[in-house]
Amino acid sequence: MAEAKEIKLVLEDGSVFSGKSFGSHKSIAGEVVFNTAMTGYPESLTDPSYKGQILVATYPLIGNYGVPSKEMENGIPKFYESDRIHVSGLVVSDYSFEFSHWNAGHSLADWLKQEDVPGIFGIDTRALTKLLRDKGPLLGKIVADNQDVDFYNPDNDNLAAQVCTPSKVEYGKGQHRILLVDTGAKYNILRCLLRRDTTVIRVPWNHDFSMEDYDGIMLSNGPGNPAVYQATIDQISKALQGDKPIFGICLGNQLMGIAAGGGTHKLKYGHRAHNHPVQKVGTDTCYITSQNHGFVLDTDSLGSDWEPLFVNLNDGTNEGIRHKNKPFFSTQFHPEASSGPTDTEFLFDDFIGLIETAKAGKAAV
């Protein structure tokens, strides 16, 4: 093992965490967030929702199983959530220089270097996590070789525009036509849809989809502050006038909520984990969910046609809404998982079911 270079993480409150460099040895800035998942770093790093963020892994041993192959399937990588790493930097406690897995193409360090993303190991990630928990979201920067950079607040930027597809792309040849509004969609949303006899029309965040031919709308996850995406909200508002099924995930939940009259606010330190419990409102049914969000929907100001669908069992925050009469619903968590638990993947079946019902209804009319 070659002696690793010194590198540090500096937070806006003045705290400094010194460690060793294992990715691209360079300085960057972003919002520092932690994720408590114990698996899934290739998925997390390529999750577009992390755009503009420096990710802290609370699980201390990272890199163990390397990074999977770049095999493609249906025109997208089989094992990644997008085409590239979206986190600005990765902070871990114990980086595993040796990796072992049948599906590993290369090491995490090599991949970070290829994608020009810095990584730090040797950090007391627990102390850092507790700091973030107590002080709320903090801006931070990774500083290599004293090459200082300015703090950067991603919430002011239109990040979706940076991570979404530049133009309309079609996938699959299934019978149901799903319009995927890409505000930073994870590829597993695509995969979950394609497995269910669909054609997916993936369009950019601000695409005018009133002219598109589709059976249902999928509002994707994505990075940043939902208030920034007025163009998407306007499109959704129009769609809500109609009757075609709509399913929103994460940012999609927030955008549909705003379109339905709700507001959003930033959580003290967000939900980024594989173990968040949600309860379906009005039932005793609960699910373990994968989450990655900093903003949350306020349901108090929702229109009277809307009601909460899921609620978080830990802090009571909103985890999803639905329209009382129309086939519109959304979740704050990630039913497509990847990474994380797969308990709620059945929601895609529910969505397809709504489309089938809607089509049958139309046919009957």
Added chain:
Amino acid sequence: MKKKVNKVVILGSGALKIGEAGEFDYSGSQAIKALKEEGIYTVLINPNIATVQTSEKLADKIYFLPVTPYFVEQVLIKEKPDGLLLAFGGQTALNCGVQLYEQGIFEKYGVKVLGTPVQSIIDTEDREIFAGKLAEIDVKTPKSIAVTSVDAALKAAEGIGYPIIVRAAYTLGGMGSGFCSNPKELRMRADNAFSYSGQILVEESLKGWKEVEYEVVRDAYNNCITVCNMENFDPLGIHTGESIVVAPSQTLSNSEYHKLRELAIKIVRHIGIVGECNVQYALDPESEDYRVIEVNARLSRSSALASKATGYPLAFVAAKLGLGYGLHELKNSVTKVTSAFFEPALDYIVCKIPRWDLGKFTGVSRNIGSSMKSVGEIMAIGRTFEEVIQKGLRMVGQGMHGFVANQPLKNTDVRKELSEPTDQRIFSIAEGFEQGLDVEEIHQLSKIDRWFLDKLKNIHELKNELKNFNNLESLPDALLLRAKQMGYSDFQLARLVLKTPALQMEEGITKVRSHRKKRAILPVVKQIDTLAGEFPAKINYLYLTYNGKENDVEFERDGKSVVVLGSGAYRIGSSVEFDWCSVNAVETVNQQGFRSVMINYNPETVSTDYDVCHRLFFDELTLERVLDITDLEAPKGVVISVGGQIPNNLAMRLHRQKVPILGTSPEDIDRAENRQKFSSLLDELNIDQPRWSELTSVEDIFAFVDQVGFPVLVRPSYVLSGAAMNVVSNRDELEHFLQLAANVSKQYPVVVSEFIEQAKEIEVDAVANKGEVVAYAISEHIEFAGVHSGDATIVFPPQKLYVETIRRVKRISRQIAAALNISGPFNMQLLAKDNDIKVIECNLRASRSFPFVSKVLKVNLIDMATRVMLDLPVEKPGKSFFELDYVGIKAPQFSFARLQQADPVLGVDMASTGEVGCIGENYYDAVLQAMLSVGYRIPKKSVLISSGPLRDKIELLGSARMLEQKGYKLFATEGTHRFFAENGVATTLLHWPDQPDLQPNTMDYIREKKIDLVVNIPKNLSKDELRNGYQIRRSSVDFNIPLITNARLASAFIASFCKMGMDDISIKSWDEYK
């Protein structure tokens, strides 16, 4: 949706045995706490008197009775409960519950089984039904064919293809299981397996696949979580109880982790579990292919480990779910605010390592495989794999200091050891690196995942770097820190850098420590909070690590905390009894207004339950780590006398580091521990002791023996093979033993003691305050001296001691307590022959029998001792054991069935893995309860007696007469047959095993199970065993026929069942004995 139940019976797991140990004390205790919180009246049946669950503060009513259908039914009739829990007492409770269900007993008495329905349990226990059930939901199980005959097994194996694995249904921890690579091996294995079970399975071998487990919880609303997953370091083929295990999994990708998680939930829903369930997988290391190997529809060893690994109280929650609660209706008991419906996120890694004691047995194979042999386990917590494996290897407590810097292995063929693993496998990896093997080669031989091997290699390489330095001053801080982050102890550093020889190690450790402190290289304290820091924890479940910069907790340093050192890994000679002592000490500390601080690392214990103490340090019991903690805590003092020998051994060393030790002063402890000092003390006090001498040459040994005469007890201080201590009866044996076992020299002296035959052995368990005895209990062994006190059957209060003997024992106790100025618990062992009393041993700490005598006497000696140590006033108890109108018997539990080829004899070295303690109206009542509790059965009609020495024949003559009168059919081997005939007792002669041509033959009778009880008394106490006796004993164990090898115990048992029938045994709860 809570079920309305008012009174619930909980089945315990009985004595600790291999495959079923302390974890069920923990799970049962949690279940009782959960029920009590609901105001439910709890009735516990468990003869294991040393457990915490059988303490008065827990269950409302306790029966120290065998967990068998007969006794449980009697309790149900008497107590009329409306509910029953059978998932918290291991396989013992489960099997008993299944039998009762099948007999319709629950229905008959209107008792509802709470939690998972019994039929679901049966579905998981019968492998064919189980495989069928999983096939219904497209879940893969290994190709497996259930057969009921050896021929069918051979045919099945042809179909699947060798190698195959044989498993016996309905057995503990894989008993009777094993790999077979050809028909011959299969025939042997199947023969043996059929003696445990009517059904065996012939299965495809998945040797070399990864082994992964999930702990799943489901509530009555169909909500499911997986609390933890675990990955075995050892590949499939080594029983999970024999494997090093890490949590969470380390080499599984997200996709693999969640694929198996999803399957686990699917399985649990399909089976209909309500409560907790364990799912074990084999995972192909080259793809995502998998098989489900096993499902345990009950709390298990793994679930106890998962609870400790995550902080999620599985047993507690499972009990609540049994009452009908939903997971979302319960709170996370760590954060107190978040929901119990969640999956713990770990921000550390844990490593479990088994503890074997195979050296204690003669003849046993040291290979580890598909059946369990380990007697205990440890769990290490840290933030790198290197850190936890090194911590863990020290915790196991078999003289190893981590992965490296140990004494080299002797005569090890590393390649063989790696491909045919023994209990030394991990050290053979170290040796492999030493010999230049690379990771790939070790992987090919061992099939251990390369990731683990790479990490071990890091430790090995750092060792070589460290060895280049010869003093601490030249050692760079960064390197020192890196070593500590990789789990190196100060001991290892002293050995590698300072080259400190073994005898000066304390000095070496101190040097490294003070250097580290100067350089500010110190560990930090981290908290286990179930949520990886996302929410604040309200409890103090802590560990130390060098992979961090700051402490999670603040230290008051106000002198109001009291540190209690726990017992470490369960092993032969130290198990749940010391956990009871530790927990009771902690409780007294709490009650007296101090903050209790527990240090222990055994995941099978109640003392490591974070709701027992104010602060739990789940960490090492080494001088280094205890000092780390006392440096932070600045406690009032440390209690070292309730956790057995490990803390006791730290007394002087902590004292020298100025750590306040509570109770008897360490100097006085040393005066009792040091053989020479103690002997002179006895001489000064005019107290007799067996003559002994520490000798450094063979000539001196013979000269000494000429003085005292044979037999003598020989204890070498340096041991080559297993024989650590032995009794020899003549010159030849002595010569042979000295050649075989010991290296006699100035450096390695041998202690030889006079061995007194036909002497009674007496135990004193007592508490003294500033040299004055405040409470004491005297008990006697049924067996004559020569059987280790841990293997002896103990009677309290004594029934057959002279009043004069008791008086003298009392006087001696008072003299010694005064001379050593004892403040706290102590234990003495004495010999009595015709009122001559000799002291054999004195320990200034709690002993194995403290819970037994405390519970029989109903005076908590540990509470009293702890008050003494806290310098609080104590009153002498108002009653003495003379006044008890009942009798307690403590009987050992052996696990020979699991230790293939081990000779099931008793000697001066301890061999039992557990014990029970039962209370009866009279001696016979108590003997029967105790013997039935440890697995003996009252014979139906045939008893085989094969007694070596004449005096044992005489001892057994009375028993034989009684058996004859009761209409038993008696069989005997040649000499015994002749002796009995001469004395008017008719027996049928069975020929010796080495005369297979002569009929009828003992071996046939045993194999065909024509005998219900075997009494075989070895000729002498030497382990130089005669083949015949060994074969009789071993095959009795292998064919599951009750075996007694001690004449005194045999006659006690025989007299008991001849005088009393099953119907006469008292069905009385503890509180009914007044």
